[in-house]
Amino acid sequence: MIDIYGDRISGNCLKVKWVAEHLGIAFAWHDVNVVTGATRTPALLALNPAGKVPFVVLPGGETLSESNAIIHHLAEGSALIPVDPLARARMLQWMFWEQYSHEPYVAVCRFQLRYLGHSAADLDPRLVERGHAALALMEATLAQRRFFAGDAVSLADVALVAYTRVAHEGGFDLAGYPKVRGWIGRAEQAIGIRD
Amino acid sequence: MIDIYGDRISGNCLKVKWVAEHLGIAFAWHDVNVVTGATRTPALLALNPAGKVPFVVLPGGETLSESNAIIHHLAEGSALIPVDPLARARMLQWMFWEQYSHEPYVAVCRFQLRYLGHSAADLDPRLVERGHAALALMEATLAQRRFFAGDAVSLADVALVAYTRVAHEGGFDLAGYPKVRGWIGRAEQAIGIRD
CATH class of the missing domain: 3.40.30.10 (Glutaredoxin)
Structure with a gap:
């Protein structure tokens, strides 16, 4: 427990x-x-x-x-962490990237709009631009693989889906990111996300 | 290679x-x-x-x-990653913390002062305040242990010493953080940092 x-x-x-x-x-x-x-x-x-x-x-x-x-x-010892050293390194790469290059933009815009009651016009344009840059890099990556560390779901997908699935609440329209949208569904299902 | x-x-x-x-x-x-x-x-x-x-x-x-x-x-399989699962988790905790709560403040202030030629008066006070908050948390932690993941040097110390040892170049006076200063010397020696 x-x-x-x-x-x-x-x-x-x-x-x-x-x-x-x-x-x-x-x-x-x-x-x-x-x-x-x-x-x-x-x-x-x-x-x-x-x-x-x-x-x-x-x-x-x-x-x-x-x-x-x-x-x-x-998750140590579970299938959420790849056994292959390179896939495991790739997983950690995306987890560090999520905290440095995704969360400070996508999650912060969402927090300001949805929970602090700011309007879209109040958002720092730099945060919005970097949030879209993060989503664009995810879109390009998902053109080459099903999940971020390879063919199977891993902690990288857990980390990245957390704020990507609610990015629209931060003003990020995912219509322009079809591969990201497809991956959100796959990741939610593989992880078993219900809420 | x-x-x-x-x-x-x-x-x-x-x-x-x-x-x-x-x-x-x-x-x-x-x-x-x-x-x-x-x-x-x-x-x-x-x-x-x-x-x-x-x-x-x-x-x-x-x-x-x-x-x-x-x-x-x-470093996989080396002594820089603790074998004990809890120590390994503690190491990763500090590595994620470094990228989210230390580098964006301490390293960014240093970059602006030293490499972009800004003056101290131009620094965003919020960055300075959060940089000092990061150093204060390190100081409190080092009152309880020699290195961040426990008794032995680990990747957490590599990650944290990188910008802490040059924090003064970002305007952060380490005189108020004696335990941090002592740890910098220990970490540099244990890692073998020469430059």
Whole structure:
């Protein structure tokens, strides 16, 4: 049994929930509101000094944070991590890329529009441009393979689908990215995403 | 033999060089100027569509990008990756944290001051504040352990030392972070950093 602290509006938090469900890992979910800053209460900071969600408390009492590190730990030894070293490296490449070159644009635009009530005109044009650059690179990549690490679904798809499937909520029209749209359906089905 | 494409002014690129040197992996270094935008020439985009350095071309001809994914691939099976699953998870946690919560502030301030010729007054105060928050979290963590994944040096230290050791070039005075200063020396020595 693990404890997951997170907010269901956060793709980063949902990644952890999906992997636990996919692998049949028992968990207790603890809601933490990311809009009101509840991640930085003294009780939560004592558990996770980084002051962010998601984080998990493992059976031994250890806390682990960073969504992609958490899902990598939960999925060790499972089919969500390729055995082939190069495919595994490719998976990690896309997971680091997701956090540096996708999430700060696609997820941030969505958060501002949907949860902070900003209008599209208020969005920083640089964020929108870089979000589209991320989607364009995904589209070009998916012209060559079914999933990001190769032929089978992996944690790279878990990481990337989390905010790509709700990119429209950030003002990113996926009509221009047909291969990305096809992959979202494949990834949701392979991972077993229901929410 | 691997080919490393990078710029020695970039900590992300130096990580790859250091790990290759530490592990005795033969490599050819190809200089790519990050200030002039040379990463986006047609020839380099053909090798690495993400248009960034570092990237490597592996013996089989495959390209791999994202500094932390590259060093993870190079170091598989070495002592730079802990065998204990929890220590390995902790290592990855800090590597993802480095790219999301440290590099975008500490490295970006340094790049603007040192390589774009901006003055300290031009820096976005939000970047400076978050850079100091990152250093403060490192300081608190190093009160409890010698290296970020535990008692031994790991890729987490490679990733974090790259820009922390030059943080002063970004206007971050490390005088207030004595444990970080001590760890920089330990990490440089354990990794074998000479430049």
